[in-house]
Amino acid sequence: MMAKRKHNFNAGPSALPLPVLEQVQAELLDFDGQGLSIMEMSHRTPVFEGVLGRARDALIRLYGLPDSHEVMFLQGGASLQFAQVPLNLGSGGAYIDTGTWSSKAIKEANTIGHGAVAWSSKADGFTAVPQPGEALAVPDGAPYLHYTSNNTIYGTQFHHVPEAGVPLVADLSSDILSRPLDVGAHGLIYAGAQKNAGPSGVTVLLIDRRYSRAFHGAPTVPHILRYVTQAEKDSMYNTPNTFGIYVLALVAEWVEAQGGLTAMAARAEAKARTLYDVIDAYPGVFTGHAARHSRSLMNVTFTLVDPTRQAALLAAADAADIIGIKGHRSVGGLRASLYNAVAPASVDRLAEVLEAFAKG
Numbered sequence: 001m002m003a004k005r006k007h008n009f010n011a012g013p014s015a016l017p018l019p020v021l022e023q024v025q026a027e028l029l030d031f032d033g034q035g036l037s038i039m040e041m042s043h044r045t046p047v048f049e050g051v052l053g054r055a056r057d058a059l060i061r062l063y064g065l066p067d068s069h070e071v072m073f074l075q076g077g078a079s080l081q082f083a084q085v086p087l088n089l090g091s092g093g094a095y096i097d098t099g100t101w102s103s104k105a106i107k108e109a110n111t112i113g114h115g116a117v118a119w120s121s122k123a124d125g126f127t128a129v130p131q132p133g134e135a136l137a138v139p140d141g142a143p144y145l146h147y148t149s150n151n152t153i154y155g156t157q158f159h160h161v162p163e164a165g166v167p168l169v170a171d172l173s174s175d176i177l178s179r180p181l182d183v184g185a186h187g188l189i190y191a192g193a194q195k196n197a198g199p200s201g202v203t204v205l206l207i208d209r210r211y212s213r214a215f216h217g218a219p220t221v222p223h224i225l226r227y228v229t230q231a232e233k234d235s236m237y238n239t240p241n242t243f244g245i246y247v248l249a250l251v252a253e254w255v256e257a258q259g260g261l262t263a264m265a266a267r268a269e270a271k272a273r274t275l276y277d278v279i280d281a282y283p284g285v286f287t288g289h290a291a292r293h294s295r296s297l298m299n300v301t302f303t304l305v306d307p308t309r310q311a312a313l314l315a316a317a318d319a320a321d322i323i324g325i326k327g328h329r330s331v332g333g334l335r336a337s338l339y340n341a342v343a344p345a346s347v348d349r350l351a352e353v354l355e356a357f358a359k360g
C-alpha cells in the first residue's frame with residue numbers, strides 16, 4: 001500500500017528522499033544477500049566497510065575533494081564539533097557570530113580557551129551575514145576563522161566563502177550537499193547529517209589532513225576527542241552509527257543521480273524563489289526575517305504582520321498536509337525548510353496555501 005506522505009518542511013531531522021526510504025525498506029531484512037539487516041552486522045566486516053566506502057566515495061566525487069582532504073564520520077552531532085574544533089585546532093579561534101549555532105560554538109570555544117568574535121549581527125537580530133569584502137576582526141595568530149554557512153534558525157546564508165588569511169572552519173549542518181563548495185579553501189568542514197545528508201547521529205567531516213593526521217591540541221585532550229584517533233581507524237575507533245552511514249551513502253548517491261551539487265543548487269534556488277516571491281508579493285501580510293542579500297535557500301523565515309492570524313495559517317497548512325512550518329521558538333513566526341529532499345511540488349503547495357491566506 002502506498003504510504004500517505006506529508007509535505008514535510010521540518011527543520012531537522014527532516015525529509016529524506018522517497019527513493020532512499022524505499023531502498024532502505026527493500027533492503028532492511030536482508031542486506032546484500034547476507035540474511036540480516038545492516039544494523040545487525042559488525043562494523044568490522046567487508047560488507048559494512050563497503051558501505052562506509054560508498055558513503056565516503058560519493059562525498060569525494062560530489063565535492064571533488066582534493067587529496068589534501070579526507071572524509072570522516074563521527075558522532076555527537078555538530079554540537080560536539082563546537083568543542084572538538086578548538087580542542088584539535090587550538091585555542092584563540094575567531095568566530096563570525098550569525099545566530100544561535102555560532103553563538104553556541106563561541107561558548108564552547110570560551111570554555112576551552114578564548115573564542116574571538118570577528119563579526120556579529122546580534123545587534124540586528126541576526127538578520128544578515130557579512131557580505132563579500134566586509135571587514136572581519138580576526139586577531140593575528142588566530143588558528144582559524146569559524147563561520148556557520150547556513151543559519152537554520154534565522155534563515156540567513158553565506159553566498160560566498162569568507163576570506164581572512166587564516167584556515168577556515170565551516171559548520172555546514174544545514175546546507176551540506178545543497179550546492180558546490182571549494183572544500184580546498186577550508187581547513188575543516190563539519191555537518192550533522194540530519195538535514196540534507198541523512199538521519200541524525202552521524203556527523204560528516206571534510207577535513208584537511210593537517211588536522212586529521214596530526215594533533216595540535218593540549219596533551220590533556222582525551223584520545224576519543226582527537227581527530228587523529230578516528231582518522232587512523234577510518235572513523236571506526238569505536239562503533240560508528242552503521243545505519244546512519246548506510247542511509248547517508250544512499251542519500252549521497254541519490255544526489256549524484258539527480259545531477260550532483262550543481263543540480264541541487266538550481267533546484268534549491270527555484271524552490272526558495274517560489275516562497276520568497278509570495279512573501280514579497282504581500283508585504284501587508286508577510287515580513288521576511290532575513291535581509292535580502294543574506295536570504296537562505298534552505299530555511300525561509302518570515303512572520304505575519306498580524307501575528308494573531310498565525311493559528312489560522314497553521315490550520316490551513318495542516319489541512320493541506322503541510323507540516324513543520326512553525327518557526328523556531330527563539331525567532332517565532334514561520335519557517336519553511338527546503339532541504340534537498342523536499343519536492344518542488346510540496347513547495348508549490350505551500351506557496352498556494354500562503355497565497356490563498358494572503359488573499360483571504
Ligand SMILES: Cc1ncc(COP(=O)(O)O)c(C=O)c1O
Pocket residue numbers: 012076077078079080101148150151152153171172173174192193
Ligand atoms: C547550523 C547548525 N549547527 C549546529 C546544529 C546542532 O546540530 P546537532 O544537533 O547535530 O548537534 C544545528 C542543528 O539544527 C544547526 O542547524
